[in-house]
Amino acid sequence: MPVIDAASLVRHAHANGYAVVQVNTNGGTYDITRAIVEVAEEEQSPVILGAYEANLAYRGYEYAAMQMRFFAERAKVPVAIHLDHGASPDACRKAIDAGFTSVMIDGSHLPIEKNIEQTQRVVTMARSANVTVEAEVGELQKLGPDGSVIEAKNLSDPAEVAQISAIGIDMLAVGIGNAHGFYKDAPNIRFDLLEKLATASKVPLVLHGTTGLADDVIRRCVSMGMAKANLGTLIRTRCVELTKEVIAENEHKNHPWRIGLAVKDRLKPEIRHILQVAGSCGRAKEGWL
16 A cells, blocks of 8 residues: 555544554664554554654664555555654654655744744645644653653643644644653643643644553543544563563574564554554545545
8 A cells, every 4th residue: 555644644533533543663663663564454543653763863764764664555554654753854854855754843842933933844845745744832741760750841832732733734742741751650631721722723633642641541632632642652662571571481592583573473462452542443444545
C-alpha cells in the first residue's frame, strides 16, 4: 500500500471518533518497526511510525526513513512516517528530504510569536513536498527517573491554540497535565482545559505521553477530540527489558536474529493494547483511502 501522510489518518480518526496511534520506532529500530506493522495488519488498524529527532542520531534520517518506508510500502494497512519533536526547521527539512510523510516542529518552549513564526516556515516548506505538519503549544512537563515532576511547564492556552492552529498546520499537540516518561503518581489530566482547547483549535489535537496513562483516561481524551495518540517510552523500555530476558533464557544459540525475533513477538501485545484502547482496530477496512 502506498505510504500515506499522518494528517489524512488523523482527519479520518477525528471525524469518526477514534485516535490513530503513533508508535515511536526509536529511530528506525528494525524489531520495533516490524512489531508495529505486524500488529497493525493483524488488527486491521492504520498506524503511524514515529522517529524522535534525538533517536535519529545513530542511524540517521535517510536510513530510518528507508527502513520505515520498506515496511510501510508493503503493509496491508495505511501507514504514515512521522518525525516526532523536530527541534528546528532544519531537522524538518532533513526528514522531508529523507522521505518522511509528516513532520512535527516543536516550538512549545518558545514565546507564542516565535513558535508561530518557526512553525509557519515549516508549513511552507512541507506544503511544497506534500508533507503534513504537527505543531505544539504548551510544553509538556518533564519527569525524573522516579516519575516525579522535575520541571513544571505551562498548560496550553486556548488563545494560543486558536492562533497557531490557524496558520496551516494539520494537527496540534497540547499540554493538559500529560508528560513524557513513566508517571510516579496518576497525573492530573485537565479535562476541563481539554474541552476549551478542542473548541479553540481549528485542527485535530494530539495526545503525547500516553505511557502510564490509564486506559479510561486515554479513551476520554479521544472522545473529547484528541485524534492522534503517541506511545514511545513504554515500547523502548520494554524492548530493552525483553532483550535482557531473551538473552538470559539462552535459547538464541548466539544468533542475534533469534533474539530480535523473540523481542519483536513479545513487544506485540503492548502495541496491540494501545491500538485497542485508541479505538483504531478495524478502521483500515473502511475503504476510505
